[in-house]
Structure formats: structure tokens, C-alpha cells
Amino acid sequence: MNTRSERAPGNGKRSRGPVAAEGKARSANNSTGYGCYAASGQQPPYPLPFKKEDGAAYQELLSRLCRDFLPANSLEYALVRELCAVEWRITRNFSLETQILNGQIAAECDAIRRSQGSLRGIDPIDATAFAIQTLVDNSPILPLCGRELARLQRARRETLNTLLSLRKRR
Incomplete structure (x- = not known):
């Protein structure tokens, strides 16, 4: 007897x-199920945003970029989607860096309170500087965030240049 996978092609x-x-009715919308041309508002079949992130905000960003660039074909639409993913990751990178710094600033403030009894006389910029110095000395995370931001900014520039050069050829 044939297995299910052997029977499937036939x-x-x-x-x-x-x-x-x-x-x-369901199959009539197969070609317009996602993205700029979506009729149903479904989420895209690619892994952005993360599960805990706001999928509606991601879709809104994609919609705004589609309105801004008005992709005329599937290649332009793919570039708009790529640009959306890069913009989303840049925002995520800034958020991550901010969360890391806020956590380290809180830890530095706690250390100052323990050693001096209060934060009186401590300028907030000093606590921030201590936090940054601690992270730079003891963790690769800030340089990693910086390198990732530079990579994403290059990807954004390349995607925009490609998209704009395609639009010029129209």
C-alpha cells in the first residue's frame, strides 16, 4: 500500500x-492575502515581528511604506517589505539598547545608594556614564548593538537605493 506522501502527487x-x-470564496483571495494588496488584513507569513511585539504596528509600518512608495510590481513590493523589516529591526535595536542602559543605570544607582546611603549630589549624567563604562568594560552588548545598527543602516541604504533605481526605470 502506498504511503500518504506517495499518493499526494497523484x-x-x-x-x-x-x-x-x-x-x-476562500481560494479566490489567495493572491491578495498579505501585505499591500491584502483584502483580509491577515498577518504576513514571515517572522516579523516577534511574538511579543505589536503585529498591528508592524502592519501599519508596512502599509505606510506601501503608501509612500506605491510598489508597481512584485519586485518593488518585496523591496518595500525588506525596507519595512529593516526599519522594524532598527527600532528594535534602539529599544534594546535603551532597555540595557536603563537596567545598568538602575544597577549603578543602587550601588551608589548602598555605598553612600543616597543619590544626593550625584548628577544623573554621572550615573549614566558609570553605566556605559561598566557595560563597555564587562559586556560585548553595546558594541554589538552598535555594529548591528551600522549593518541595518547599510541594509536600509542599499534597499532604498535599489528601490529608487527601479522606480527611475519605470
């Missing part, structure tokens, strides 16, 4: 698509 060749009205 079944696919014999298939004539959905028979019921509900199935036909």
Missing part, C-alpha cells in the same frame, strides 16, 4: 480545486 494532479461555494 491526488494533486486530479484535483480541480474547491467544489463548495465557501472553498471557492
